[in-house]
Structures are given as structure tokens and as C-alpha cells.
Amino acid sequence: MPAPCRVLTHGLAILPRNRAQCLALATQGYHIAIMKLKERWYALGRSPTYRLAMAVFGVALLLTSPLVGFLPGPGGIFVFAIGLGLILRSSLWAKRHYVVFKRKRPKIGHWADWGLRRRSHLRRVERKKQKDKAGN
Numbered sequence: 001m002p003a004p005c006r007v008l009t010h011g012l013a014i015l016p017r018n019r020a021q022c023l024a025l026a027t028q029g030y031h032i033a034i035m036k037l038k039e040r041w042y043a044l045g046r047s048p049t050y051r052l053a054m055a056v057f058g059v060a061l062l063l064t065s066p067l068v069g070f071l072p073g074p075g076g077i078f079v080f081a082i083g084l085g086l087i088l089r090s091s092l093w094a095k096r097h098y099v100v101f102k103r104k105r106p107k108i109g110h111w112a113d114w115g116l117r118r119r120s121h122l123r124r125v126e127r128k129k130q131k132d133k134a135g136n
Contacts, residue, residue, distance in 0.1 A: 050090075051090040051091070052090070054086050054089065054090040055086065055087055055090040055091045055094075057083075057086055058082075058083045058084065058085070058086030058087035058090065058091075059083065059087065060083070061079050061080070061082055061083025061086065062080060062083040062084065062087070064079060065077075065079040065080035065083060098112075
């Protein structure tokens with residue numbers, strides 16, 4: 001006879017009667033744990049301390065990208081892109097200036113959105129496809 005499984009839900013140990021109950025409780029507890037983990041990550045991203053730390057780290061990456069650029073290979077470009085992405089995700093000031101830049105230079109803004117994999121870029125591409133399809 002197999003040993004009964006032990007499922008921890010909200011800190012309490014539950015011994016289910018059969019294997020089906022064991023699996024149901026295990027998946028339910030796992031789902032709850034995942035939701036709590038997602039909530040924690042979202043809360044961390046909204047924390048002012050975390051946002052400030054990410055902005056400072058992004059600035060540090062931007063400043064080190066010319067130094068990395070002297071090394072063989074395209075490393076400086078990637079370091080610059082990661083730093084810019086961190087700054088745009090964590091700084092409202094940078095986001096406002098980015099929007100102004102995009103309005104003045106839409107082609108460059110298009111490539112920046114594509115590189116940052118922004119949702120607004122995907123929505124604009126879909127809208128343009130629908131408009132082109134309706135026009136033809």
C-alpha cells in the first residue's frame with residue numbers, strides 16, 4: 001500500500017483519503033502558491049525602493065556600455081539596451097521623455113518599441129494590419 005501523500009495548504013498539513021483527493025489538493029495548493037508568488041513580484045515592482053534601485057542600476061549599465069564597447073564583439077549594444085530598458089520600466093520621468101521622443105521621431109520609436117517588446121507596439125502593428133486590410 002502506497003504511503004499517503006501529505007499536502008500543505010496555508011501552513012496546515014492535510015492527509016487526503018485517496019489519490020484523487022491528494023492530486024486535487026496538491027494542484028489547488030500549488031495554484032495558490034503561484035498566485036501568491038505573482039502578487040509578491042507585482043508588489044515588489046511597485047515598491048519605490050525597488051524602482052529607484054532598478055533606475056540606478058540602469059544608469060550604471062548605460063555608463064558602462066562604452067567601456068564594454070571597446071571589447072571585441074557587440075557587447076556594448078546589449079548592455080546599453082538592457083540599461084535603457086531598466087530605466088524606461090522604472091522611471092516615470094524617462095517614460096515621459098521617451099513619449100516625446102517617439103512623437104518627434106516615429107521610425108526610431110518604432111524600433112525602440114520593437115526592441116523593448118512593448119505591448120503598445122504590438123497593438124499599433126495589429127491596428128495597422130487591420131487598416132491596410134480594410135483599405136485593400
